[in-house]
Amino acid sequence: MTKRRADNIAEQLEELIFDGTFSDGDRLDEVRLSEQFGVSRTPLREALQRLALSGLVELIPRRGAFVRQPGPIELMEMFEVMAEMEAVCGRLAALRISDQALEDLRDANTKCHDAVDGSNPDAYYHENERFHRIIYEESGNSFLAQEAYKLHKRLKPFRRQQLRFRGRLQQSMGEHEAILQALSDGCQDAAANALRDHVAVQGEKFQRLMATLKAAAE
Amino acid sequence: MTKRRADNIAEQLEELIFDGTFSDGDRLDEVRLSEQFGVSRTPLREALQRLALSGLVELIPRRGAFVRQPGPIELMEMFEVMAEMEAVCGRLAALRISDQALEDLRDANTKCHDAVDGSNPDAYYHENERFHRIIYEESGNSFLAQEAYKLHKRLKPFRRQQLRFRGRLQQSMGEHEAILQALSDGCQDAAANALRDHVAVQGEKFQRLMATLKAAAE
DNA sequence: GTCAATAATTTTGTATACAAGGCTGACGTT
DNA sequence: AACGTCAGCCTTGTATACAAAATTATTGAC
Incomplete structure (x- = not known):
């Protein structure tokens, strides 16, 4: 079973949130991250959606993605x-x-x-x-x-x-x-x-x- | 709170699966559905990802999205x-x-x-x-x-x-x-x-x- | 000097274009 | 006749381009 690019990115982002590189409330900039990972915005946005569904990230329409650590x-x-x-x-x-x-x-x-x-x-x-x-x-x-x-x-x-x-x-x-x-x-x-x-x-x-x-x- | 286009599509697709329009094992064709909803493939793919996370759809890489009703x-x-x-x-x-x-x-x-x-x-x-x-x-x-x-x-x-x-x-x-x-x-x-x-x-x-x-x- | 309104810029959301991997069917071989 | 192989097409995955909305900066009035 081949893996999508977006899967890897989601995992890596998850790791970065867990290890404290990104902390609560941080905005996850799409362009900056896409450059950092060397991909375009499309797969990165897919990764963000996954993290949103698993609860690690809050996706506010027209505002962006924010790290959401449980209080x-x-x-x-x-x-x-x-x-x-x-x-x-x-x-x-x-x-x-x-x-x-x-x-x-x-x-x-x-x-x-x-x-x-x-x-x-x-x-x-x-x-x-x-x-x-x-x-x-x-x-x-x-x-x-x-x-x-x-x-x-x-x-x-x-x-x-x-x-x-x-x-x-x-x-x-x-x-x-x-x-x-x-x-x-x-x-x-x-x-x-x-x-x-x-x-x-x-x-x-x-x-x-x-x-x-x-x-x-x- | 504004809603994304993809949210509406996810809801509508959910409805279509529940009411039996799509049944178990059906492949959800991206281009056909995007034409049907009058949007491009991008928001439609986002909607599919949501359904995948909620378990209604199985996303097989390079193969497509398949309806997955629980047995x-x-x-x-x-x-x-x-x-x-x-x-x-x-x-x-x-x-x-x-x-x-x-x-x-x-x-x-x-x-x-x-x-x-x-x-x-x-x-x-x-x-x-x-x-x-x-x-x-x-x-x-x-x-x-x-x-x-x-x-x-x-x-x-x-x-x-x-x-x-x-x-x-x-x-x-x-x-x-x-x-x-x-x-x-x-x-x-x-x-x-x-x-x-x-x-x-x-x-x-x-x-x-x-x-x-x-x-x-x- | 401060506040408000508006213009400029940045950023998200969506569409389209391009690349790459699988499916189908025809053709050839055994 | 059956099986394997290869070519063409179709679909998915990714990149880029464009549109709309939000944030920021600037300018003007009080």
Whole structure:
């Protein structure tokens, strides 16, 4: 499957927004960017439209494209939805998960343990993502899995920061154990609650981080 | 807020897909459609991109745009997600709903009753939508409300059919009562379960409808 | 000096022109 | 007769050109 030029540009722009090259409120100049990417305005505009649909950019008619980072309240809302979405995945997966997938979850979990012991945050992050992704897929609902992963990806840059809280990794591992237990027991409510709490904690930590940052700025 | 030409075209195309003018697998010819709408290919392509992002159209590079109606399995999955999403809205709304909103819900419900008595499906449909929309908004999470409404809208053409099941309207009304009760009690789990079941029934009815249609076709 | 109105410039939205990749069908070979 | 190959056409993707709207600058009046 060949890729369009516009696809690449959309990805690169996404990256530039995530890494802070463009920040909230910045106007994305079509001609400047098209020159920078070495293409004409046509594919660049297509890329902007994609970013607009995925929510990273606001397209104001006759005005231009503006970077639209979610504010604190919106982020809180998104974390809440993420928590509930994972809870739903867990609720369904509790009934539908395969033995193989349970095995994979345990594997991801032990690798997470190793990463914590080795103080390797990147490895932890990677295996943690695999852990959650397995649960999405084992919901047995590919539409749900897709939506969950989409939101997961969008929250990625904000989730990463809260891992730096002291003791958070160990705490997180314990929560994973509880999730695993509930899933292998096939207990829907327990799985849903465990996952909801696990993700909600991330939102809470994030909120505290924001508060401290705000306080520091004053 | 001014509207782009492409927005109108996207809406019109959406309508044409919903009403069956274009059916699954049809290729949407850019030049033919641009002539038909009296515009050039540029805004038409923008419209196609939007439809692609919302899932109504598949854009295959160098091949064209194809109508992509969800199949039976995907529809089942979407109904399941809708049920869980409404459950989440209910779970949150149980804690956060305002007295005014509870009043509005009761009002929508009595109007639903009247519509059932008067055998007015359209009126029922309208008030039913209002009922659910209030719950989305009273979740206190505008991101969630938006996502819920998006999916609600996407399932609209399929939900409508199942209202024709005999006795479904009365049954549905009873379910609304249970939802209302749980919300005014502030009971999270009861509200979530009542809403989940209420919507899941629609998915089930839809599945049966599909089965009968398929059987009739053989 | 400030405010308003208007002209100039910049920027978006749309149309058209051009380039490149796939589809069709005919022709040749086995 | 069937399959492969190549040429021509058709469609998509990209660039450029033009039109309309918005922002900015300038000029003039009070």
